[in-house]
Amino acid sequence: GQSLEQxxxxxxxEGAIVQINCTYQxxxxxxxxxxxxxxxxxxxxxxxxxxxGLEETGRFSSFLSRSDSYGYLLLQELQxxxxxxxxxxxxxxxxxIFGKGTRLHILP
Amino acid sequence: GEEVAQTPKxxxxxxGQKAKLYCAPIKGHSYVFWYQQVLKNEFKFLISxxxxxxxxxxxxxxxxxxxxxxxxxxxxxxxQATKLEDSAVYFxxxxxxxxxxxxxxxxxxxxxxx
Numbered sequence: 001g002q003s004l005e006q007x008x009x010x011x012x013x014e015g016a017i018v019q020i021n022c023t024y025q026x027x028x029x030x031x032x033x034x035x036x037x038x039x040x041x042x043x044x045x046x047x048x049x050x051x052x053g054l055e056e057t058g059r060f061s062s063f064l065s066r067s068d069s070y071g072y073l074l075l076q077e078l079q080x081x082x083x084x085x086x087x088x089x090x091x092x093x094x095x096x097i098f099g100k101g102t103r104l105h106i107l108p
Numbered sequence: 109g110e111e112v113a114q115t116p117k118x119x120x121x122x123x124g125q126k127a128k129l130y131c132a133p134i135k136g137h138s139y140v141f142w143y144q145q146v147l148k149n150e151f152k153f154l155i156s157x158x159x160x161x162x163x164x165x166x167x168x169x170x171x172x173x174x175x176x177x178x179x180x181x182x183x184x185x186x187x188q189a190t191k192l193e194d195s196a197v198y199f200x201x202x203x204x205x206x207x208x209x210x211x212x213x214x215x216x217x218x219x220x221x222x
Contacts, residue, residue, distance in 0.1 A: 033209040039148070042199060042213040085148065091209050094164025096141065098151040 002026045002092050004099035011105040012078055020073045020102045022088035032064050032071040033089045037101070043087065046073065078106050110134060112202050112214035113182075120220045121190045129217045130182040133202030139163065140183050141203070141211060142175060146196040154198075157183065190221045 004024045012018035022032065031050035035043040049055055049064035049071060061074040075082055085101040113132040121127045133140050142154040153167040157177040168175070172191075177183040187194055197218050201211040 031209050035211075037148075042215050043151075043201075043211075044213070045210050048209050087151070089209065094156045094158075095153040095167065096209060096211060097153065098143075100150040101148075 002090055002097045004088055004090060004097065006086075006088055006099040006102045008100065009103045009105065011107065012075075013107050014078055014080060016078050017074065017076045018078060018104065020075075020086050020088075020104070022071050022073075022099055024069050024071075024088070024090050024099075026069070026090055026092065028092065029066065029069075030091045032062070033091075033096070034060075034062055034073045035087045035089060035098070036084050037087065038084045046086075075104075080106055080108070082106060112200055112212055114198075114200050114214035114217050115182075116217060117215065118218045118220070120222065122222055123192060124189050127187045127190050127194070127219055127221075129185045129198050129200075129219070131185070131200030131214055132182045133200070134204075134212055137202035137204050137212070139203040139205070140177055141201045142183075142185050143199045143201065144196045145199060145216075151199070154185070187219075190219075192221050195219060195221045
């Protein structure tokens with residue numbers, strides 16, 4: 001089976017940088033994904049890492065280290081609209097397994 | 109369509125009643141996934157389809173839950189004899205192919221069992 005660990009909550013200040021970590025245990029690994037979910041909304045895809053290293057998409061970056069079974073999501077120039085839950089996820093055969101989510105609180 | 113559509117948006121059922129939820133994946137996407145999210149917590153995988161075939165059903169409580177994806181029809185998730193603990197938001201997601209982890213989620217159906 002697979003399991004993912006991520007912090008339940010993180011707090012940061014508007015304009016700052018925040019990193020959300022995710023460690024995983026898998027029986028087979030295809031890649032690590034990140035999703036954002038605002039309150040009352042549906043999850044939206046942010047990024048996917050299949051290989052080691054950093055992937056950058058605008059203010060968001062995602063990193064993967066397969067040897068450490070570890071990845072993180074980096075959010076820069078935080079805006080109030082970034083207040084949401086962030087989920088890491090891995091694929092196992094025909095399903096995606098999600099972490100329990102990290103609630104990001106942003107202070108003005 | 110260009111978005112995953114789910115109906116109804118809200119569904120209220122008395123305990124023991126049947127509930128049926130629908131999902132129309134993005135046109136051209138071959139894979140459909142169903143998830144249950146209770147109280148904004150983690151997503152519990154229920155079942156996935158590759159076109160009309162079950163791809164992975166390891167998350168389904170089979171005694172009361174069933175699902176179908178038939179050609180030219182929305183996919184459906186049916187819960188027989190609902191229980192209080194079935195109250196949750198049920199999300200459907202579609203994906204163009206199995207080799208990608210990018211899933212496109214619908215807006216969800218909020219099921220409340222009274």
